[in-house]
Amino acid sequence: MGRGRAPCCAKVGLNRGSWTPQEDMRLIAYIQKHGHANWRALPRQAGLLRCGKSCRLRWINYLRPDLRRGNFTAEEEATVIKLHALLGNKWSKIAACLPGRTDNEIKNVWNTHLKKRASEQKPGVGESKGEAADGDPDTPVPSLSSASSSMTSSEGSNELEPVMDILDMLADAPTEALATAAPMPTSSCSSSSLTTCAGGGGGVEELLELPDIDMDADIWSIIDDDIARLQQGDATVPCTTKASQEEEGNEWWLQDLEKELGLWGPTEESQPQAGPHDQIGYPGQLSETEGDMVME
DNA sequence: AAGGTTTGCAACCGCGTGTGC
DNA sequence: AGCACACGCGGTTGCAAACCT
Incomplete structure (x- = not known):
């Protein structure tokens, strides 16, 4: 292509x-x-x-199993705007505070929606800490705790570094911003004790108390475990990946994915093999490598 | 209904950084 | 200390869908 x-x-x-x-x-x-x-x-x-x-x-x-899909919530968008004002085009760091969102996705959303909105909201006010992205002079003033209140723990200990970087930057941020910052409503993502981001009374100390999870070692067993439980009809599967499970669209990723691929379900042959997907697009490319999966 | 334009986003590239030898 | 390799990040591109005329 x-x-x-x-x-x-x-x-x-x-x-x-x-x-x-x-x-x-x-x-x-x-x-x-x-x-x-x-x-x-x-x-x-x-x-x-x-x-x-x-x-x-x-x-x-x-x-990735812990991705959120679908449109950004207003809260997420607000967080992106604020973090962007603070960090500039550090998409990976912004993404670290929006569990389930990727840097690429955030970057796209910013470039297509939020950039305009941010410039419309507060023209000429921003004096941001980070390199105000794209030299955009209209970046709004960050509200630190609100920007970070929807932050939650990332996927594990190896994901904490960017958050810690952000904390470093927050520590350097103007104190008045910190003083005037009002907490945002609890993020849809912050459902567990792994909540890392400041705001909501947590703050840096809370971040520092994050459990040290060996993501790479454990994630696959966790996933396998959840898959097994889900397949047994256990509706109480915890949100181990911390992507918000509250929305109806957040079905288990693998089943969802397989459905989208037309590879899952009791009537596989009835599943569409190609065509427009809501979440993952496969523009008419089929059967190139069909067959020998490396499933086992 | 058809053609043109705009928008959204998946994917690629180059470069910077980290790590091991 | 220097080099090579691998990874990750941010910027850019172009296709396809949506929208407009």
Whole structure:
């Protein structure tokens, strides 16, 4: 499909463009089983004709189990605006405070919606701490605790670093901003004791008390466990991945994904094999690598 | 209804940084 | 200390859908 720039010579012979359902399932299956310790070697080991970067991007942005999907809530948008005013185009750091949202997604939302809105809201006021993105002079003044009140713990200890970076920046932020900041309503994401972000009475200390979870070691067993319980009809599966489960759209990711791929359900053959998907688009690319999944 | 324009977003690229040798 | 490799981030691109005329 040739999105973006021309392919570099080193990647000739690899698939490019949109991912097919088969590729997605192959990647999911491999990561579920082996993890993703080495992105470079992953595509070869998983039998994917993709570069490691492409696999990583696909996983992080669309296939990860803890992703939230659907439109940003007003609260999330407000958080993005405020964090952007504070941090500039540090999308990964902003994403670290919006569990289930990816830097790419936030970046897109910012560029398409929020940038305009932010400039309309408070023209000429912003003197932000971070490099005010894009030299946009209209970035609103951050409200620190409100910006961070919807923050919740990221996916594990390896995700805490960006949050800690943010805390460092918050610590350097103008004190008046901190003093005047009003807490936002509790985030839809902040449902667990893992709540990390300031506001709501938590603050930095609370962040520092985060449990030290070895995400890489535990996540897959957690996921497998939840899958098993869900398949047994257990509606009390905890929100282990911390992505908000409150919305009706937040069904278990794998089932949801498989449904979207047309690979799940009692009547598989009745599932659409291609066509427009609400969440993951597969623009008519089918059957390139059909068949031999690396499921086991 | 058809054609043109705008918008949304998935995917790619280059570069900076971290890590191991 | 220097080098090479791998990863992650931010910017950019282009397709497809939505909207407009």
